[in-house]
Amino acid sequence: MEATGRSRAGLVIVYTGEGAGKTTAALGVLFRAWGRDMRVGALQFIKHSMANNGEHRAARRIGVELKPMGDGFTWRSRDIEVTKGLALQLWEVCKEKIRSGNYDILILDEFTYPLHYGWIAVEEALEVLRSRPKELHVIITGRYAPQDLIDFADLVTEMREIKHPYRKGIKAQPGINF
Template identity: 40%
Template sequence: MSDVENARHKERAQRHKAVVDAKIAAAQEDKGLLLVLTGNGKGKSSSAFGMVARTLGYGRKAAVFQFIKGAENVGERAFFSRHPDVIWEKCGEGFTWETQDRERDIAAARAGWEQAKVALADPSISLIVLDELTYLVTYRYLELGEIMPAILARPAMQHVVITGRAAHDDLIEAADTVSAIRDVKHAFRAGVRAQEGIDR
């Protein structure tokens, strides 16, 4: 890189840093966030579980309520459920095409939601992951009117992450941060089985 190119690069980087520093200085509020991770792409739950690891890294407590796919054996549950500062509840009996029993699925979802509501009222829990919660609304296992009051009335510094496809517009509107993960390509469609450590 020539001296001229290096000087131009440094000038651009300095301008960029000034903009970023100003935004950081302007962001002074602390609050519990509502995050929605939605879309058809892979990685929504994995992202949420990464936040569980971050929370534990700061010595704080986390709770995970895993709806729909709760019957599956997944590596995250095997790891995090052994941690003393993690509550991990299986709130489902498997994907709907496996259970084939709507009433049982609704009962499992409702029982899980009752447990989640207790955590949502507990200020000692820093982060709550409501994994695959969007499906409870989509499948009409729970009404949004039953879900939102507990989420909105939670302790001021408690963070909540909701995952799942097709998040309801009201969830998106209420959220502080929304990420839509796009499906570009997936190994399963090429005949590759779910791999331990990657898919489960």
Template identity: 55%
Template sequence: MSQGPHTEKPYQKPTGERRGLVIINTGNGKGKTTAALGLLMRAQGRGLRTRLFQFIKHEGAKFGEHRSLAALNIPFEGLGDGFSWTSKDLDNSAGLAQAGWEVAKAAILSQDYDLIVLDEATYPINWGWISLEDVLETLRNRPRNLHVVITGRRAPEALIEYADTVTEMQPVKHAFQAGIPAQRGIEH
């Protein structure tokens, strides 16, 4: 049955105060990073100071998002060395994640940004490379108006409990399952 458009506002206006949010995009479906990048662009377009940290992609990566972010003058940093299954040295990968977390943590606590995205941060947290307790403590101590977006599969329950907004992306159908390879500029 079809439902027509709302003729009355379907919700009451919130009465709480505005403050920085912790937003998590998790789940096995596609779109976690893409949604975070869209939010990053929206914030940048409104004059907010933004920064992206990617915990899996490496510093020299030149994916489509990196080219767009550079053109939009949105700062980003690759902190990893690629997919774990392509790593030649997981101890080195863990070290990169730990060093990268220290850079991201300093940015979170710096008061220099309005929105920071920690892309694919759930992976090094779940692998024990980054302390979940340290992440939570850093989020608790961040500047009051700083928004932080965390992406990645299997977000830890404690992180979900702390977050203000959590979206779980779930696959319904994916071209890869039909044997269609990744499409340049669409997904990788």
């Protein structure tokens, strides 16, 4: 089952686009990797640090790190400087964890937003990714992935919205959306 040589590459994976399923797919990787006893962790840039959604409860139960570290910023932040400050703080944590050698897979959930808003320079992010331990997979989710990140990544899927129930007035569903 062990892959060898070229095939044992750490990948940079980006789930982007307007459609549903980006964070959800990253959670699927987390689940799958945990099943293989891989060292997986997830850091969430936007999700409010008090969030206690299905995925947080599940992660706690199985002892996997899934840390919401944002302030729930949803384009309605009361104080954008606070939101930005939290993102920069979390980025420092990310850099440390990326370099640590303590992970097989790291998920940077909604990391595209601080890049998109220019709070973190894309070039700096790429430099950190470039110099990461060579077998570390990094998964980045969120809309508006910058082109330079797409060019750099190994796997990029755009989640394209064909149809969304919000448009019919159906609210987010527990277990499905959160």
